[in-house]
Amino acid sequence: MLSLPMTRGIRGAITVDENTEAAITGAAWRLTQAMMRANQVEVEDIACIIFSVTPDLDAAFPAAGVRLAGLTTTPLFSTREIPVPGSLPRCIRALMLVTSNLRQEEIQHVYLGEAVKLRPDLNSGQDGNAERPGVGVPDYRKTILDIAPYQPGKPISELRREKGLTDIIKLASNENPLGPSPKAMAALQQYLTSLHIYPDGNAFELRRALAQRLGVDAGEIIFGSGSDEVIKMLGLTFLEPGDEVLICEPTFSEYAYAAHLMGAKLRSLPLKEHAFDLEAMLAAVNPKTKMVFICNPNNPTGAYVNKAAVDSFLARIPEHVLVVFDEAYYEYVRAADYPDTIGYVREGRNVVVLRTFSKIYGLAGLRIGYGVAPGQLAQLIQRVREPFNVNAAAQVAALAALEDEEHVIKSRELNEAGKNWLYQELAKLGLDYVPSQTNFVFIHLKQDSQVVYQRLLDRGVIARSGGVFGCPNWLRVTVGTQEENQRFIQALSEVMGR
Numbered sequence: 001m002l003s004l005p006m007t008r009g010i011r012g013a014i015t016v017d018e019n020t021e022a023a024i025t026g027a028a029w030r031l032t033q034a035m036m037r038a039n040q041v042e043v044e045d046i047a048c049i050i051f052s053v054t055p056d057l058d059a060a061f062p063a064a065g066v067r068l069a070g071l072t073t074t075p076l077f078s079t080r081e082i083p084v085p086g087s088l089p090r091c092i093r094a095l096m097l098v099t100s101n102l103r104q105e106e107i108q109h110v111y112l113g114e115a116v117k118l119r120p121d122l123n124s125g126q127d128g129n130a131e132r133p134g135v136g137v138p139d140y141r142k143t144i145l146d147i148a149p150y151q152p153g154k155p156i157s158e159l160r161r162e163k164g165l166t167d168i169i170k171l172a173s174n175e176n177p178l179g180p181s182p183k184a185m186a187a188l189q190q191y192l193t194s195l196h197i198y199p200d201g202n203a204f205e206l207r208r209a210l211a212q213r214l215g216v217d218a219g220e221i222i223f224g225s226g227s228d229e230v231i232k233m234l235g236l237t238f239l240e241p242g243d244e245v246l247i248c249e250p251t252f253s254e255y256a257y258a259a260h261l262m263g264a265k266l267r268s269l270p271l272k273e274h275a276f277d278l279e280a281m282l283a284a285v286n287p288k289t290k291m292v293f294i295c296n297p298n299n300p301t302g303a304y305v306n307k308a309a310v311d312s313f314l315a316r317i318p319e320h321v322l323v324v325f326d327e328a329y330y331e332y333v334r335a336a337d338y339p340d341t342i343g344y345v346r347e348g349r350n351v352v353v354l355r356t357f358s359k360i361y362g363l364a365g366l367r368i369g370y371g372v373a374p375g376q377l378a379q380l381i382q383r384v385r386e387p388f389n390v391n392a393a394a395q396v397a398a399l400a401a402l403e404d405e406e407h408v409i410k411s412r413e414l415n416e417a418g419k420n421w422l423y424q425e426l427a428k429l430g431l432d433y434v435p436s437q438t439n440f441v442f443i444h445l446k447q448d449s450q451v452v453y454q455r456l457l458d459r460g461v462i463a464r465s466g467g468v469f470g471c472p473n474w475l476r477v478t479v480g481t482q483e484e485n486q487r488f489i490q491a492l493s494e495v496m497g498r
């Protein structure tokens with residue numbers, strides 16, 4: 001039974017490996033997220049958060065990290081912990097004051113990393129069940145505590161439930177506003193009577209068609225339940241504790257997931273002009289660097305690195321590093337100097353190219369994506385694949401969508417026209433944006449995007465607030481149909497009072 005809303009205090013602590021800004025701000029953000037999740041707390045429920053750090057952490061204030069990650073209006077405070085004998089090194093503590101329906105004894109305090117040791121009475125602490133008598137958890141892999149659960153764009157059904165709105169548009173997850181390929185839908189209809197049969201684990205038909213399309217051997221393709229799964233498979237195949245994974249940020253979150261899942265160390269560099277900074281990445285490679293992800297064009301910015309930069313990068317990258325190009329938005333790219341990464345696969349380099357049927361092909365709900373890698377790499381990755389990882393409906397629809405050139409062309413043209421129109425309108429509103437090679441635009445609001453995001457929700461428009469990417473003054477919007485784009489611009493100008 002719920003009690004009346006009361007002010008409650010949630011305690012939390014986390015340790016970090018090193019005294020760096022990235023480690024401190026990242027850990028503070030993870031801790032905050034975990035405390036909120038464990039107690040079903042929304043941002044507006046938080047009265048304030050007080051952080052303290054041990055004296056050996058002076059590279060950054062944890063509050064600054066949380067601010068960057070989107071808690072832009074929550075009062076935050078950072079202070080230094082008084083050293084006491086036997087206290088844990090490199091530790092960040094938090095006290096979050098919230099309004100909550102939970103009773104005092106139901107509040108879940110959260111202790112992550114080595115900080116678990118601070119409260120042995122809470123069993124293992126971080127699962128949130130710890131203070132309930134009699135509930136313990138078996139020991140588990142501590143590396144999973146570094147994983148920040150994926151924060152998806154808000155589903156239409158959720159906004160409908162929350163606000164009772166009926167006329168809602170979702171421009172938050174870079175889906176195709178034209179919907180799936182009609183040919184894919186027709187093929188699926190035909191397939192319905194075969195749903196009792198297991199899928200072809202090797203996806204033979206689709207593999208053959210795609211290999212022909214890409215000019216690679218059939219054995220050089222790895223299918224996944226979304227390219228998300230291929231990213232995870234790369235982790236399972238190559239990463240071990242002690243390995244390092246190099247990325248630039250802000251970017252797509254699943255590279256961090258794969259690294260943390262395997263207990264590898266994630267090293268993150270800033271973007272350069274909104275795209276991956278290949279020169280800085282090269283300089284950061286060391287003998288432990290196992291994998292480098294290059295999101296190109298990058299999500300959430302839409303910017304890209306060109307062929308000359310990639311050629312030069314690959315010419316100098318040491319052989320022990322696997323280079324992963326994530327090209328989820330490949331089919332939308334118009335830049336003439338965009339690299340032909342499949343060519344690198346044909347040359348047998350240590351590269352994997354990731355693409356997906358979720359974007360221009362409009363099949364995000366079915367979950368199918370793929371990786372392309374030289375045969376010797378692809379065979380290794382295949383070993384970690386589950387037998388029927390890509391469902392039969394996805395295979396059938398993807399094959400039909402691949403052959404539906406008309407739908408792809410229509411989708412691309414709609415996107416180009418919509419994007420150019422959005423650019424014009426944003427300029428009229430006096431807003432800057434990053435020129436995009438994708439089906440979304442990253443807009444510099446120069447003010448708290450969480451507020452704008454919420455007010456857009458009130459008007460039935462779901463966009464993506466930049467806070468989740470560590471860019472609290474930015475908003476990402478998917479290019480929709482012309483009608484959707486107009487509705488977005490209308491709502492944005494109202495919200496921003498322009």
Ligand SMILES: Cc1ncc(COP(=O)(O)O)c(C=O)c1O
Pocket residue numbers: 173174225226227228229252295298299326328355356357358364367368369
């Ligand atoms: C850069 C990037 N990579 C991969 C994905 C995941 O795609 P999939 O639906 O194939 O898992 C996305 C989805 O938004 C993305 O933006």
